[in-house]
Amino acid sequence: MIILASASPRRQELLSRITLDFQVISSDVSEETDSGDPREVVSELAGRKAEAVSRLHPSDVVIGCDTVVYAGGEILGKPQDRRDAERMMRLLAGRDHRVCTGVDIRRGTERRLGVDYTRVSFTEISEEELAWYLDHADYMDKAGAYAIQGEASRFIRCIDGSPSGVMGLPIELTYHMLKQFEGAVL
Numbered sequence: 001m002i003i004l005a006s007a008s009p010r011r012q013e014l015l016s017r018i019t020l021d022f023q024v025i026s027s028d029v030s031e032e033t034d035s036g037d038p039r040e041v042v043s044e045l046a047g048r049k050a051e052a053v054s055r056l057h058p059s060d061v062v063i064g065c066d067t068v069v070y071a072g073g074e075i076l077g078k079p080q081d082r083r084d085a086e087r088m089m090r091l092l093a094g095r096d097h098r099v100c101t102g103v104d105i106r107r108g109t110e111r112r113l114g115v116d117y118t119r120v121s122f123t124e125i126s127e128e129e130l131a132w133y134l135d136h137a138d139y140m141d142k143a144g145a146y147a148i149q150g151e152a153s154r155f156i157r158c159i160d161g162s163p164s165g166v167m168g169l170p171i172e173l174t175y176h177m178l179k180q181f182e183g184a185v186l
Helices: 009-015 038-056 082-092 127-136 152-155 161-167 172-178
Strands: 003-005 022-024 061-071 075-076 094-109 110-122 155-161
Touching: 009 161, 009 172, 022 172, 038 061, 038 075, 038 094, 038 110, 061 082, 061 172, 075 082, 082 127, 094 172, 110 161, 110 172, 127 152, 152 155, 161 172
Parallel strands: 003 022, 003 061
Antiparallel strands: 061 075, 061 094, 094 110, 110 155
């Protein structure tokens, strides 16, 4: 059995593009970290999530994931409130940034870790557009205060890399990692 250690509906939808034979068990681990390096952060947090669920289900394949946005030398996680979301969107407007997603897959003592990087370019965002976005978008549980499949898509000029990685589960990377676990996928 494959277990997704995340309650994220987006990750569930993305994993269903690889397999329908999985269940969801949220890990509920702390997402606090001292690292300022995006790769270290997503690796550590994805690992924590996978490990917490794997301890309870050692014979199953467990997938832990974490995503951060990296812009202007700062890691942008989920916004704390509207003001924080506004600050993040101002930082992203008219610039390129990186989205980093870590995938940690385990079964017992067997472990694979992968990190996906995607460059995203935003257009400029006017004050009126930003106000509208903050009034209408679902941004509170999104790294960097946006989802590429949501209202922020109107501000995305281009994506260089994995769109599914930006959404929280890089399909290609995850599929190839899962294939390394005998019997996990076709």
